[in-house]
Amino acid sequence: MIVALTMISFFLDGILSxxxxxxxIFLPLFTIVSLVIIYPYFNNxxxxxxxxxxxxxxxxxxxxxxxxxxxxxxxxxxxxxxxxLNYLLSNNLYTNLLTxxxxxxxxxxxxxxxxxxxxNHTYLLSELLQSIYNSLVLNIIYCVIxxxxxxxxxxxxxxxxxx
Amino acid sequence: MxxxxxxxKRKKIIIISILVVSLIIGIIVNIAIPNRNLTxxxxxxxxxxxxxxxxxxxxxxxxxxxxxTNKEKNEMYEKYKELEEQVKxxxxxxxxxxxxxxxxxxxxxxxxxxxxITDYTYVNANVINRNxxxxxxxxxxxxxxxxxxxxxxxxxIGNNLIGKIISTTTFNSTVRLITxxxxxxxxxxxxxxxxxxxxxxxxGYNKENNTYTIEGISQTIKIENGSIVxxxxxxxxxxxxxxIGKITGINTDNFDLSxxxxxxxxxxxxNINYVxxxxxxx
Numbered sequence: 001m002i003v004a005l006t007m008i009s010f011f012l013d014g015i016l017s018x019x020x021x022x023x024x025i026f027l028p029l030f031t032i033v034s035l036v037i038i039y040p041y042f043n044n045x046x047x048x049x050x051x052x053x054x055x056x057x058x059x060x061x062x063x064x065x066x067x068x069x070x071x072x073x074x075x076x077x078x079x080x081x082x083x084x085l086n087y088l089l090s091n092n093l094y095t096n097l098l099t100x101x102x103x104x105x106x107x108x109x110x111x112x113x114x115x116x117x118x119x120n121h122t123y124l125l126s127e128l129l130q131s132i133y134n135s136l137v138l139n140i141i142y143c144v145i146x147x148x149x150x151x152x153x154x155x156x157x158x159x160x161x162x163x
Numbered sequence: 164m165x166x167x168x169x170x171x172k173r174k175k176i177i178i179i180s181i182l183v184v185s186l187i188i189g190i191i192v193n194i195a196i197p198n199r200n201l202t203x204x205x206x207x208x209x210x211x212x213x214x215x216x217x218x219x220x221x222x223x224x225x226x227x228x229x230x231x232t233n234k235e236k237n238e239m240y241e242k243y244k245e246l247e248e249q250v251k252x253x254x255x256x257x258x259x260x261x262x263x264x265x266x267x268x269x270x271x272x273x274x275x276x277x278x279x280i281t282d283y284t285y286v287n288a289n290v291i292n293r294n295x296x297x298x299x300x301x302x303x304x305x306x307x308x309x310x311x312x313x314x315x316x317x318x319x320i321g322n323n324l325i326g327k328i329i330s331t332t333t334f335n336s337t338v339r340l341i342t343x344x345x346x347x348x349x350x351x352x353x354x355x356x357x358x359x360x361x362x363x364x365x366x367g368y369n370k371e372n373n374t375y376t377i378e379g380i381s382q383t384i385k386i387e388n389g390s391i392v393x394x395x396x397x398x399x400x401x402x403x404x405x406x407i408g409k410i411t412g413i414n415t416d417n418f419d420l421s422x423x424x425x426x427x428x429x430x431x432x433x434n435i436n437y438v439x440x441x442x443x444x445x
Contacts, residue, residue, distance in 0.1 A: 014213075015220040017293040019227065021433050027297070047174045054181065062205050063212040064295045066330050066337055069185040076182050108297070115298040123298065127370075131297040 001153060002038045005146065006056055009034035014064060026138040027131075031060060032078065032107055033143045036099045037150055039082050040091050040161040046083055053079045074110050078103050091161070093147050100143045101136065108132045200314070206332040213291055213303065213335050220291075283402060283441035286310055290436050291335065300343035302326075304438060307334045317401045317441045323430045324350075324394060324405045325438060336440070341375070341407070342368045342432050351397040352377060352407060354390050354424075361386060362395060363424070365407065374411060377424040382415055384422065392426050402441065 009030035016028045035053055042049040057075030061067045082099060089095040112128045154161060201209070235242075288304035306312050308331050316328045318338045326340040341350070350365040354377070363379045377392065390410045396403025412425030 011216050011219050013295055014216045014292045015223055017295055018220075018290060018436075019223075022294070022297055022300075023433070029295075047178070050178050050181075054185075059208065059212065060295075062208045063216075064292070066201065066301075068205070069188045073182060073185040076178070076185070111296065111298065134297075 001150065001157075001159060002041050002052070005038060005150065006031065006034045006052075009142075009146075010056065010059070010063075017064075020138075022131075022134070025134050025136075027135045028142070029104055029107065029135050029139050030142055031056060032103055033100055033139050033146065035075065035078060036082055036096060036103055037143065037146050039086050041150075041154070041159065043160060049083070050076060050079050070114075074107060077110065078107060081106055093144065096147050097140060097143055100139060104135050104139055105132050108135060201330050201332060209332045210307075210334050213305075213332075217291065217305070283443060284311075286312065286440040286442050288336075288438055288440060290438065300340040300432075301329070302338050302340065302435060302438075304336050304338060304440070305334065306440060307331050307336050309333050311442050312336050312440055315400050316443070317405065319405060319439050319441060320430050320435065320437070321439075322406050323428060324401060324407050325428075325430055325432070325435065327400060328440065338438065340432060341365070341428075342370075350401060350407070351395045352392050353395045354380075354386060354392050354410065356384070356386050356390055365392075365426070369425075372425070374425040374427050375408065377410075377426055378416075378421065380422040380424060382420060382422050386410060386413060386422065386424065388413070405441075 012030045013028050016030075020026050020028060035056070038052075039049060042052075053075045054072055057072035058069070060071040060075070061069065065071060082103060085095070085099045085102065089098070108128060108131050112123065112131070116123055153159070286306055288306040288310075291303045291305050293303075294301040304318075312328060312331050314328055314331060317324060318326045318328065324341060326338045326343075328336050329339045330337045351362070352365050353360040353362050361380055361384055363377045365375055366378045367376050368374075369376065380386070388410055392407045392410065394401040394403055394405045394407065406429070408426045408428040410424050411427045414423045414425070415421070416423050
């Protein structure tokens, strides 16, 4: 289930990017949402989780960014935040939504900082806020749908996860 | 218990080490070598992922195309009337074109000038996906090295320049659009000003107004709004004569020394599904 969910999210990111423009408020970051949803299914086996998200980050780099070890690094950093939030909060729909929002904001901020530091161009803070705002709506909806689906599936097939 | 703690500690150290190493490698690979070629490993993985994506997206593309086709069908009669008028015009241009072609050949021979747009073969391609990174403006197309596509080839829609190839795999290529705000390359352009050409440099894109900035033009030169902007062919990447857009505004720089022009493209960059790569004839 973990792999299937991540792969579906991964491909949806690529497919929808063709139809959804960066200027709209429906920017997909489904792979990142899936990283939040799958965390409890690793049952506190953080090492396995980090190995998995590092691989997803590397594939994300190669397929969509033409880069190496860029999203790889960001995904591992996000993994720390997801792990910490899951350690502090109990696992339910609302905390998953909160974690998704925090993760997306962090992802956008890290990308913004990297672009700002390393690219020969100045970007405005308002552009960062716009990119965060554009990324929230669709991903929150996706988070709710995927959370409900995984809940139903894990109950049906008695898949263990940490609470 | 102690051993378990030690094991956990070791795992944490491994994760942090991977993070630090990946950050360093990431910076070196992506920042220090920004125009690097993809490795065979990357090309193979990218091709495999995009092939799966093409298969997965087939039903979605099919539905979207059907909807678009139906929309176009409804507008067909009006388009037909428009085209009928254009065909009449075309006859006139055909004769003119033949004459101009002959003249161009003579001139090329006489002046030994650079490549022009006629020295290129058109390779049509479909857009597979757009950039997921908010800060760069790229698209991925379904033609790659197998179709003769190489780095730096210009990409157009109709006769309008939209970008250039920045990386290729065997079956796919990535195009950086000219709307990208992180573009380092400046494009040499010329503006048709009555019977003469004025030369300048396309320098950046303004997201808010959807306009490009053209610099390097003396304030003494009067340029009219609506003037056509084309590539000059200098710089060996873009051939001469590709339309980029039209002048929509004329301002001066901070020191009142030169003109800063605003240009708008005819291409709708929000809706790019099919593009053409200009492949050099070798």
